[in-house]
Amino acid sequence: MANQLRVGFIGLGIMGQSMARNLLQAGFSVTVWNRTESKMKVVQDWGATPAASPQAVARKSDVVITIVGDTPDVEAVITGDEGVLAGAKPGLILVDMSTISPDATRQLAEQASAQGVKMLDAPVSGGDIGAREGTLSIMVGGEKDVLEKVRPLFEAMGKNIVHCGPNGAGQTVKACNQIMCGLNLLGMVEALSFAKKAGVDLEKMIQVTTQGAAGSWALANLGPRVVKGDLDPGFSVRFQQKDLRIVLQEAEQLELPLLGTAAVNQLLRSVQAQGGSEDGTHALIRVMEQLGNFSIIPDNE
Structure with a gap:
């Protein structure tokens, strides 16, 4: 069942590329978007499908993972005109693995919930080595039952997965x-x-x-x-x-x-x-x- 989930992945930096590769190697279907298109080409060569926008990623996904630079970047890819929520259907699970403000995370979770989207904040630790080797520590905020639905994805990217509490607790x-x-x-x-x-x-x-x-x-x-x-x-x-x-x-x-x-x-x-x-x-x-x-x-x- 795990690899039947359609995964969207937004943010293909030092960490994101390796994390997306590990998802592909675990058998997940992965659709990707990145602001710099050349980084999408690398992941496309590994089997990912590129998309034109975060909105397009959401339309093709059951779960969308974001890992981008800062709070404004997360807000842009989630709530922008062509953001994830613009393409989200009720039931989508949004997982932000960036490191951002806990307050901003709670606000984003409220906005997502208003559209029937469940959100987890799941920042990671372990650096480029942990991302490459799939041994990241993942600290999760949000509803525990939502975490269990996406746990197979987390297990493809990390080894220490801990539910820390409600939205914002992971951050x-x-x-x-x-x-x-x-x-x-x-x-x-x-x-x-x-x-x-x-x-x-x-x-x-x-x-x-x-x-x-x-x-x-x-x-x-x-x-x-x-x-x-x-x-x-x-x-x-x-x-x-x-x-x-x-x-x-x-x-x-x-x-x-x-x-x-x-x-x-x-x-x-x-x-x-x-x-x-x-x-x-x-x-x-x-x-x-x-x-x-x-x-x-x-x-x-």
Whole structure:
């Protein structure tokens, strides 16, 4: 029954392309749309059917998945003149896997419900590696019975699928995830900086610490990239900053001080000021190199 669902997929960036491919490999029929047409061609070669608009995707689908950049982008592809809701029939399930504002998510869910469309917010964690390998963590907000209807799709893309609560809860948990990602990132680059200045072999430091209490996804996956001088984005500084902006806006509403998160936000802003907005988040090491007057990245030496 699972692969009888007709799936629409909107957003074919670093994450979306791999997620769509995993759905195709699991046997689902997938119709795709992306603002940049060339990215549709790649997925079309894997067996997907291109569509002219999000509206056209919805007309051909039982479930539509969106994963685009920011809250305004999600709103455009869902509620725009040629958006998903313009082509949706009652009974369609809309799954937004972007990372956006919890408040905006709740408002979109209300708009969808008024047209007989059920919506889940299901942001993901795991980066480009998790997307490629189908091992993403998926945090889901919305009705639990709706989640069960699309669980086979999620299982094609991820391994840790958790129902977090009503609409907006998935986005709130993703905000928590991004707080920890940011602070782990800072810890990783500070540890690498300390090791470099102290003259310790960086690869051996990573080898040992990833297996102990200090281990983290950032250290295991991004640490080796830093040592090799590979700052290509699995997840870009620009999108991390977007996520931290959402976190800090929500924290302001909650009257909650988040000192560490704010510090990471400002340090990444320095990366952006130096032209690193499209680099991977581990480009934070560039700021540490300047602050400490040393070089880790091989090209700097």
